[in-house]
Amino acid sequence: MKKRYLLAPGPTPIPSKTLLDMAEPIIHHRGPEFSSILGEIREGLKYLFQTRNEVLIFSSSGTGAMEGTISNMLSKGDKALVVNGGKFGERWIDICQAYGVDVEIIDVPWGEAVDPSIVKSILDQNNSIKAVFIQACETSTGVVHPIKEIAEIVKDKENTLVIVDAISALGALDIPTDRWGLDVVVAGSQKALMLPPGLAFASVSNKAWRFVESSNLPKYYFNFKKELMSLSKNQNAYTPAVSLLIGLRESLNQIKEEGLESVFARHEKLAKATRAAMTALELQLYAPTSPSNAVTAVLAPHNINGSDVVKVMREKYGITIAGGQGHAKGKIFRIAHLGYMDQFDVITAVSALEMTLHELGYHAELGKGIRAALEVLKD
């Protein structure tokens, strides 16, 4: 008998009630029952995104909504500024380039957050930049970028949008879309929303809708205006992933019931406990100065390959964590505390990690990490 634990930064575990809701017989997406559910979902998404604007829904992975954001906001030859500090920063660049958008890049060392003053000085020198693209949480490095500060810089610039990939952040970290003035916030179903992958979301500010009017890039499946019009009638433009939307209604209800503040506080506590455990084990955090409360990235100890840590965790202990991506492959491992997770998921992760590292030849005192985690969790 081997119990399985999923502690990677997406997909994340799904509450049983949600799984069973999605296993109900499917209903038709053009009938009144589904429309009424979509009406509830629209309200729930506004609560989650902390916005009064409509949140668009796409049946795709988060990458689809990232692409849609670019193809709906920009035009060929437009200039964009991308903060690139990890694999998902690179994705903004790749999509822009696929569409002939001219990209200026701020290269941030992996594991570090961008310095907002660099964003400011580039924007001040170049008023033709139409959009700043950034991650709220760069999942590949476990870094949180200073979104609030960057939004503050962009806010007064009539011709520039701030566009945030919050796929692994929304619902885990406090990202008040309207209060901070974020123009587009992209999210996905398989992170803090506690659902299978297959749904993506994008909130769109009034300022951003003006950009949509002048955009000339080709788009069809990810057509923001068409989805907005359909949503106003409690419909989706194309056949939506019905069962995932049934699950979404339940997840949004659960989040509403716990309350966003409690959800954020829970993620913060779990993250702090995890980081305390790593430090007690004398492991180095990969993002020590600006760590995310969604996922903790840890440097593998000297002489130990991060991929081996992931492998032993999975094969010996039934626990799925994530390794490094891109040039961090082999150097780090990543433990999520994201979505449907509580303190005992942290305890499980840390205790398995202690045993794994021991087996791989790293001899920290057993239980030292757990003790540090408990010190944080007990309050």
Place this chain on the structure above:
Amino acid sequence: MKKRYLLAPGPTPIPSKTLLDMAEPIIHHRGPEFSSILGEIREGLKYLFQTRNEVLIFSSSGTGAMEGTISNMLSKGDKALVVNGGKFGERWIDICQAYGVDVEIIDVPWGEAVDPSIVKSILDQNNSIKAVFIQACETSTGVVHPIKEIAEIVKDKENTLVIVDAISALGALDIPTDRWGLDVVVAGSQKALMLPPGLAFASVSNKAWRFVESSNLPKYYFNFKKELMSLSKNQNAYTPAVSLLIGLRESLNQIKEEGLESVFARHEKLAKATRAAMTALELQLYAPTSPSNAVTAVLAPHNINGSDVVKVMREKYGITIAGGQGHAKGKIFRIAHLGYMDQFDVITAVSALEMTLHELGYHAELGKGIRAALEVLKD
């Protein structure tokens, strides 16, 4: 107590075993367990599509794969020929136009199939046409187009592809991709595959892969080459809709077990019984000369609105069928016999329809339709 019956042409009912498989705790999409499942799925899709080529998988509705087909096969300013005999023919046109593809249109009256000789004469007169776009089953009208004959015409033309939207046809009608020489066949999860919406598929011939090499249209999420490369390693390029793929494995197993020939024969019998019932009730088929075995479209009787038929069926009898779309709205209703359906689903549909029409003032002899259906079903 009201039992619910879903008899619309997508989404279609989902077998209980599949629903429960999808309700299992989610697994990570980059681990060995999921890769092994994806390996099974790749083989199952080749069987279903009757092809030796790889079948690409996208987490989106079928429309996403239609868009991807255009953006991966064609270049800006290319000429395409679209057979337009319904709402989904129009969709090919709309997507082409969104991407700056120059469209020549064969307008076919709704409810009729295209005459292949018209396709031939246009292609013979114009050798710059890069692709012929068509539906195998035009879901909005219940028509089957002569795909085999059109493929035969296109086959020898080096610079022209035949591209088939088989979203409501594949797995219901016999469409042997390789034997007929179809270059791209697009399908979706929520029809004959007996799954929720959210997955789309595209088989790609060797000839079509050569077109991909020279295509210059922008693409990112629906990138055929990237998905092909990922699939060869039993991966998806972007986070896939894991739970739907778990369901897909089960559906493909069920189809394999029944055997494609039996699946097609079952659909044919159910369709024949439905058509016989309609004729016995003195109703007119909307597509009398080339009706699909996936869905039967029926003209509403004089003085009765097709939308009222749909409404009474749903509200009084708990049965979801489909109305007309576009300019057939109000004129027709559509009964599906598609996917996880057997003879008693036909009996249910016909008996509810008899009572519904009676209520709406159309007085055919009660049981006359059922009797005709039983005559077909008993053999």
